[in-house]
Amino acid sequence: MGNIFLLAITAILLENFVFVKFYGICPFLGVSQKSDTAVGMGLAVTFTMTIASALTWPLYYFVLVPLGIEYLETIAFILLIACLVQFIEMFLQKAIPSLYSALGIYLPLITTNCAVLGVALLNIQQGYNFLESVVYGCCAGLGFLLAIFLLSLIRERFDFADIPKPFRGIPIALIAGGLLALAFSGLRLNF
């Protein structure tokens, strides 16, 4: 149990997916202007990462390994993730239309969010068992949620700040992200 707890803390704080591992930077910069959309995106990504971890693990160990085609993992995983995102999109459209329209174009883009494929590949590379993979997927997603939520709170303040013109938009978001990364690196002994 302690092992799982350590894994969770590592994934959320110590090796935050955004600030330390640099996965999922595109939505981190792209959907962080408003905190409610950022939270919606973070939750959708967390959900996708958890399910993706739960599905890619058996796909690898029960299909690819017995057939001896482990080298196809990238192709197999991305196809599975694309289908999964399509399902989530259809489900959200029916069940939570408000979140669906708020996420808009970014929903299909979860497919190309490298955090999702990244966590699936990391689970296999690190040799996690099924439970560890699912926990790691979920907590890495929560780490992403935390990161995008924090950045969105800062960026909402930018509306009232007199930012030099060349820095408006992505540059200032990157710099705010850098300062957040600095805060997160303080959680580790060395950075």
Added chain:
Amino acid sequence: MKKENEKLTVGKIFRDGLLDQNPIFVQLLGMCSTLAISTSVINALGMGGSVTFVLILSNLFISVLRNLIPSKIRIASYIVIIAGFVTVVDMVLQAYIPSLAASLGLFIPLIVVNCIILARAESFASKNKPLPSVLDGLAMGLGFTVALVIISAIRELFGNGTLLGFAVMPEGYSPAVLVISPVGGFLILGALIALVQWFRARKKDKED
């Protein structure tokens, strides 16, 4: 749209890729791998080369197949084509340059979800003939590589005191570890993009 009617010349394709539509500094695509691997020039060259290779071949294949792929499942088809070439790059690097493969790590398989490649497939290769598509892939790949090399040269020089692994800073220079840490990646990329935006705004003002 003025751009659509503009004649596609070799010069324009390369100017777009390297300057006007530079994937990193102007289109702001592929930020993940940019931030993650720009800690040394060697990594930047390896990553740039891999992405260029995948871009050229995926653009070629998608352009050749553009009339055969049904538009409803085009994105999925593109991803499969791209993933195929990425797997090739991954296996070749692991077999022949294992040290580079190790330092680039998961960011090689993650080229599959690099927005640059999908963006070029969707916005260029699916609408143009094979030869311009190949040139577009080459130009965009070069633009990506050049941008990566610029960022990584700054980070390697100040963060490690070296360039391409050779010590260039005077002896006794104590490296600024912050520059090579994730924090430095964010700050330097932010500052560089701001510089590019400032430069473009100034150029536009002059033209008006």
